[in-house]
Amino acid sequence: MPQGRRKVPFSGKAKKEQLKAKRQSKQGSRNTPFLLKKHDEGETSGVDVEKINFQSTRDGGSRPNRYALQFFKESQQEVLRQKEIARHSLELKEEKDLEIDGSEYFDKALDFPKRPPWEYGLEKNQLEAQEHRYFTEYIKNIQEKYDWKELSLFELNLETWRQLWRVLEMSDIVLFIVDIRFAALMFPPSLYEYVTGILKKDFILVINKIDLAPPSLVVAWKHYFKEKYPNLHIIMFTTLPGYNLHGKQSNVAGLQVRRRKGRIRMAAEGAQQILEACKKIVASQVDLTSWSNKIKEEMNIEYNDQSEDVDIGEIVHTKNVDTEFFQYEKFNKGILTIGCLGQPNVGKSSVMNALMGKKVVSVSKTPGHTKHFQTIFLTSNVRLCDCPGLVFPSKVTKPLQVLMGSFPIAQLRQPFTTVKYIAERLDLVSILRIEHPTNDDTWSAMDVCDGWAKKKGFYTAKAARLDSYRAANSLLRMALDGKICLCLRPVGYSDKQDFWKQHPDVKVVEWILAKSDVETEECTAYDSDSSEELQKICDIKQQEGGESNKSQDETDTYSDEDDEDIRLTTNKFAALGADLN
Numbered sequence: 001m002p003q004g005r006r007k008v009p010f011s012g013k014a015k016k017e018q019l020k021a022k023r024q025s026k027q028g029s030r031n032t033p034f035l036l037k038k039h040d041e042g043e044t045s046g047v048d049v050e051k052i053n054f055q056s057t058r059d060g061g062s063r064p065n066r067y068a069l070q071f072f073k074e075s076q077q078e079v080l081r082q083k084e085i086a087r088h089s090l091e092l093k094e095e096k097d098l099e100i101d102g103s104e105y106f107d108k109a110l111d112f113p114k115r116p117p118w119e120y121g122l123e124k125n126q127l128e129a130q131e132h133r134y135f136t137e138y139i140k141n142i143q144e145k146y147d148w149k150e151l152s153l154f155e156l157n158l159e160t161w162r163q164l165w166r167v168l169e170m171s172d173i174v175l176f177i178v179d180i181r182f183a184a185l186m187f188p189p190s191l192y193e194y195v196t197g198i199l200k201k202d203f204i205l206v207i208n209k210i211d212l213a214p215p216s217l218v219v220a221w222k223h224y225f226k227e228k229y230p231n232l233h234i235i236m237f238t239t240l241p242g243y244n245l246h247g248k249q250s251n252v253a254g255l256q257v258r259r260r261k262g263r264i265r266m267a268a269e270g271a272q273q274i275l276e277a278c279k280k281i282v283a284s285q286v287d288l289t290s291w292s293n294k295i296k297e298e299m300n301i302e303y304n305d306q307s308e309d310v311d312i313g314e315i316v317h318t319k320n321v322d323t324e325f326f327q328y329e330k331f332n333k334g335i336l337t338i339g340c341l342g343q344p345n346v347g348k349s350s351v352m353n354a355l356m357g358k359k360v361v362s363v364s365k366t367p368g369h370t371k372h373f374q375t376i377f378l379t380s381n382v383r384l385c386d387c388p389g390l391v392f393p394s395k396v397t398k399p400l401q402v403l404m405g406s407f408p409i410a411q412l413r414q415p416f417t418t419v420k421y422i423a424e425r426l427d428l429v430s431i432l433r434i435e436h437p438t439n440d441d442t443w444s445a446m447d448v449c450d451g452w453a454k455k456k457g458f459y460t461a462k463a464a465r466l467d468s469y470r471a472a473n474s475l476l477r478m479a480l481d482g483k484i485c486l487c488l489r490p491v492g493y494s495d496k497q498d499f500w501k502q503h504p505d506v507k508v509v510e511w512i513l514a515k516s517d518v519e520t521e522e523c524t525a526y527d528s529d530s531s532e533e534l535q536k537i538c539d540i541k542q543q544e545g546g547e548s549n550k551s552q553d554e555t556d557t558y559s560d561e562d563d564e565d566i567r568l569t570t571n572k573f574a575a576l577g578a579d580l581n
């Protein structure tokens with residue numbers, strides 16, 4: 001009998017289900033109004049929307065692709081052109097080229113889709129049709145104003161925007177999370193204006209993953225945001241406090257103990273800051289003692305190294321509510337609702353887990369993992385709401401979008417342009433310790449990929465040629481995880497580096513990173529209102545020398561075998577011409 005796959009008998013019932021699924025998927029694409037014709041190169045055929053993480057509809061019924069990410073699709077010609085460019089010699093950039101002003105990437109005219117006005121008398125399908133019309137118009141407008149090549153790829157799935165609308169409606173406070181490496185590119189000013197100006201809600205910006213940047217840069221970004229957006233409450237955060245800047249974890253035993261017990265560590269320092277910001281916002285309208293106690297309790301567990309679980313809260317998956325009519329009531333029933341928003345992969349789910357001190361939502365290296373928003377009670381009167389990652393329209397270039405984690409690397413049609421972007425700004429040849437694949441003395445992005453393929457033994461199955469595509473993917477994954485670390489900087493950073501290095505906030509960053517040598521005065525200096533709780537945490541840290549704090553949460557970001565190939569200690573934050581040697 002041949003070794004191929006056996007044919008499965010196909011019953012009448014299965015056929016019926018297949019047809020039903022087909023009908024539904026067609027219906028789904030009819031709901032997608034923006035099957036736009038391409039402007040470039042006279043190409044007018046084909047579908048321009050690329051659906052990411054598209055699931056098979058064979059099981060029928062459940063509309064699995066309702067929340068699939070959707071982006072403009074690049075033409076085959078464009079993909080080939082980019083691939084060709086990746087063969088050109090690298091044009092090395094200056095350190096200053098990493099400096100950016102975020103507002104240049106967000107045109108006012110781009111805005112973001114907002115829920116159109118509605119009233120109670122509307123039927124559900126009328127409401128949906130109205131939103132659909134509005135969204136089609138929104139996309140058409142953008143198309144008229146811009147050549148799609150000028151724009152970032154951005155979310156084209158109305159269902160995903162509906163999730164944002166819903167979360168914005170129900171939240172008392174918006175917690176917007178960005179990745180420190182690309183902070184300004186991830187912060188849409190139009191959202192800030194809408195939340196603070198129109199909705200009149202408070203906006204907390206969480207600058208996450210600060211373990212991936214030098215403290216002076218974290219401080220510089222914090223001040224950049226404060227200056228530009230004065231109504232922001234800014235929190236510097238890491239879900240991995242205690243992570244050693246030299247790429248090592250110093251308390252492996254502690255980590256194993258925690259993993260066995262199924263707990264992850266609360267980022268108590270960051271949680272404390274968010275609590276302080278919320279306290280200021282809600283004043284006496286919501287009693288946040290239970291949250292405060294939870295953090296204290298966690299700190300005791302940490303420092304006494306005990307293992308009982310803290311109160312974990314209840315997860316409420318709020319399915320099928322996207323188009324419901326919803327009347328917002330501030331602090332409804334005495335509950336504070338905090339909506340966690342951000343672009344994909346910035347660590348929204350990780351932040352929620354880190355606030356809970358427990359894994360309550362799943363975390364993934366693959367962008368676009370969270371598909372539907374979910375609410376979780378942090379305490380009986382504080383509710384967190386995790387929204388799927390949203391890629392806002394902007395002028396961010398595609399290579400940067402890949403590095404920002406806007407879409408899954410595995411589904412990239414052409415990874416080489418992004419490798420080129422990195423290789424022109426970081427000395428990948430010495431970071432990866434690779435040799436030129438053809439012993440030439442000029443390097444192209446393709447050479448870097450081939451050099452890496454050679455080193456890792458990546459060969460194509462058929463012709464046993466160097467597998468440049470696999471190598472490029474591997475490099476991009478390392479960049480996404482921060483193993484190859486590229487951080488953008490605010491304009492003027494290079495000239496003022498010494499100033500930022502000596503800034504008092506640097507000590508605060510070190511404290512948040514759970515380093516032990518922080519003076520109490522600097523911790524409290526972070527907040528001029530100097531809370532008692534913050535003071536206590538600093539005191540405990542000093543007494544304990546911070547040792548028990550150096551554990552990793554259960555994410556596997558740094559466990560890859562590629563680690564050994566990268567000299568993290570010498571290059572972690574280096575741009576070309578900076579601290580490489």
Ligand SMILES: Nc1nc2c(ncn2[C@@H]2O[C@H](COP(=O)(O)OP(=O)(O)OP(=O)(O)O)[C@@H](O)[C@H]2O)c(=O)[nH]1
Nearest residue numbers: 209239345346347348349350364368369370389555
């Ligand atoms: N170095 C570092 N990595 C982090 C941090 N927080 C999250 N990550 C990693 O970032 C990746 C994405 O984290 P998630 O929490 O799934 O991000 P998300 O924003 O919920 O992602 P979507 O589901 O795509 O919207 C994971 O690999 C995390 O381990 C952090 O503070 N530091």
